[in-house]
Amino acid sequence: MLGGRVVKILSDRFAVDISCGIAEVKSRKKLKREVLPVAGDTVLLEEVAGEYVLAAIEPRKNRIIRPPIANVDFIVITVAPVPEPDFLAVDKMIVNAHKAGICTAVCVNKTDIVPDGFVARIFSQYDGVADKALCVSAAHGDTAELKELLRGKVSCLAGQSAVGKTSLINEICGVKREVGELSEKIRRGKNTTVGVELIKIAPDTYVADTPGFGALDLSGVEPFDLHLYYDEYVAISANCKYRMCTHTVEPDCAVREAVQCGVLNGERYSRYCAIYKELKENNVRKLRRNAYENK
Numbered sequence: 342m343l344g345g346r347v348v349k350i351l352s353d354r355f356a357v358d359i360s361c362g363i364a365e366v367k368s369r370k371k372l373k374r375e376v377l378p379v380a381g382d383t384v385l386l387e388e389v390a391g392e393y394v395l396a397a398i399e400p401r402k403n404r405i406i407r408p409p410i411a412n413v414d415f416i417v418i419t420v421a422p423v424p425e426p427d428f429l430a431v432d433k434m435i436v437n438a439h440k441a442g443i444c445t446a447v448c449v450n451k452t453d454i455v456p457d458g459f460v461a462r463i464f465s466q467y468d469g470v471a472d473k474a475l476c477v478s479a480a481h482g483d484t485a486e487l488k489e490l491l492r493g494k495v496s497c498l499a500g501q502s503a504v505g506k507t508s509l510i511n512e513i514c515g516v517k518r519e520v521g522e523l524s525e526k527i528r529r530g531k532n533t534t535v536g537v538e539l540i541k542i543a544p545d546t547y548v549a550d551t552p553g554f555g556a557l558d559l560s561g562v563e564p565f566d567l568h569l570y571y572d573e574y575v576a577i578s579a580n581c582k583y584r585m586c587t588h589t590v591e592p593d594c595a596v597r598e599a600v601q602c603g604v605l606n607g608e609r610y611s612r613y614c615a616i617y618k619e620l621k622e623n624n625v626r627k628l629r630r631n632a633y634e635n636k
């Protein structure tokens with residue numbers, strides 16, 4: 342048996358990093374019926390008639406559905422001055438990552454063209470919320486801090502189309518994946534990068550380019566649990582009057598007070614309330630649908 346990590350799914354084979362190179366192998370038919378290997382899986386290869394086949398998948402630490410990838414240690418949410426950041430999407434990504442037990446970074450790219458105050462606006466919302474907040478510029482080759490952060494981990498670069506994820510990966514990994522023109526992307530409304538591929542930077546260090554914003558669906562999150570994924574709220578919620586405080590409408594809420602006096606970020610709190618409302622409405626919709634179907 343030989344161990345390896347799936348780095349890419351090909352049409353009928355799997356590209357598996359086996360340290361000394363990449364092996365393109367088929368999967369055992371039985372295994373394929375039971376569970377489909379995805380990028381990030383650590384697997385065992387078995388020699389059958391002089392050829393290696395993918396024989397077993399080791400237990401997964403976690404599994405993201407969209408994009409399909411397993412055993413992710415770190416999600417680097419990339420933002421840039423252009424396109425205009427979608428902070429609601431950033432918040433949802435942090436909730437999903439937190440729920441899956443995956444660490445996050447918020448990474449500001451294109452610092453070569455940031456207007457005054459842009460970095461401060463991002464840091465005031467995410468420094469201390471994500472596990473790390475940092476600044477880079479793919480265009481200026483200023484990526485050392487990010488490269489260091491990725492070391493020894495399986496990471497995903499996520500973020501809106503055109504923030505420069507592929508440009509960063511090209512810079513860090515010395516590869517040449519396709520980069521799209523911003524105007525072209527907006528016109529086509531399309532992502533340049535499609536499909537998941539783990540690129541190996543160093544031993545045990547892989548990075549995946551995640552096209553567009555994956556995994557924004559919070560369907561597994563109950564509205565009353567949402568605050569559990571906001572570490573900065575959990576930290577002070579012991580001071581709320583109600584033990585089950587959702588920090589939205591309850592009186593004597595420590596979170597709301599902290600927002601009012603500027604200790605917690607107001608923009609992020611408004612979006613928290615919007616997400617809470619969205620989750621509650623989704624639940625009502627689900628209940629109505631169930632009631633209708635059970636009639």
Ligand SMILES: Nc1nc2c(ncn2[C@@H]2O[C@H](COP(=O)(O)OP(=O)(O)OP(=O)(O)O)[C@@H](O)[C@H]2O)c(=O)[nH]1
Nearest residue numbers: 451479480503504505506507508520521532533534
């Ligand atoms: N000024 C500046 N432009 C950058 C930088 N990084 C990337 N760009 C430009 O931003 C545009 C989009 O870059 P991509 O790397 O294709 O963006 P992406 O995030 O991979 O986009 P998708 O694959 O569609 O999700 C290109 O025109 C890049 O040249 C940077 O650091 N500074």
Ligand SMILES: [Mg+2]
Nearest residue numbers: 506507533534
């Ligand atoms: Mg790309």
Ligand SMILES: [Zn+2]
Nearest residue numbers: 581586588594
């Ligand atoms: Zn509260």
